[in-house]
Amino acid sequence: MKVIVIGASGTVGRAVEAALSPRHEVVAASRRGPVQVDLEDGTSLDALFQTVPDADAVVCCAASGPLVRLETVTDEKFTAGVAAKLLGQARVVDPPPRPRDRPATRALSR
Numbered sequence: 269m270k271v272i273v274i275g276a277s278g279t280v281g282r283a284v285e286a287a288l289s290p291r292h293e294v295v296a297a298s299r300r301g302p303v304q305v306d307l308e309d310g311t312s313l314d315a316l317f318q319t320v321p322d323a324d325a326v327v328c329c330a331a332s333g334p335l336v337r338l339e340t341v342t343d344e345k346f347t348a349g350v351a352a353k354l355l356g357q358a359r360v361v362d363p364p365p366r367p368r369d370r371p372a373t374r375a376l377s378r
């Protein structure tokens with residue numbers, strides 16, 4: 269299968285790519301490439317699925333947003349996390365229609 273791994277350069281993403289690559293074609297994506305995408309930018313996700321229209325699956329293991337202790341989190345930091353991780357991952361599972369009419373399997377990181 270052709271699998272897009274968003275966040276492939278991260279701690280989790282590197283392990284996912286290592287596990288998949290012996291049996292699958294992995295497309296490594298993140299803000300700094302090799303294929304570039306920003307979960308916070310819907311048009312960037314549109315571009316990703318136009319660049320790779322024939323993906324069979326997408327694994328999202330991208331982190332984006334500040335990691336802070338719950339008791340010290342500010343509204344600004346909490347909102348940044350929601351915008352990046354929650355809404356960003358929601359954009360991945362609700363992309364625009366793709367040219368290839370084929371169901372894709374997607375997994376989200378927790």
Ligand SMILES: NC(=O)c1ccc[n+]([C@@H]2O[C@H](COP(=O)([O-])OP(=O)(O)OC[C@H]3O[C@@H](n4cnc5c(N)ncnc54)[C@H](OP(=O)(O)O)[C@@H]3O)[C@@H](O)[C@H]2O)c1
Nearest residue numbers: 275276277278279280298299300306307329330331332377
């Ligand atoms: N590590 C753990 O033990 C652990 C445990 C439980 C859950 N998680 C979750 O797993 C996910 C990954 O964690 P991690 O430790 O692997 O993080 P990480 O090492 O910091 O890696 C983050 C990855 O996400 C990419 N990224 C960041 N912001 C992005 C954005 N806006 N759009 C696209 N790509 C973006 C980064 O590449 P670029 O900088 O090039 O964009 C990088 O590839 C997170 O959601 C985290 O909360 C991690």
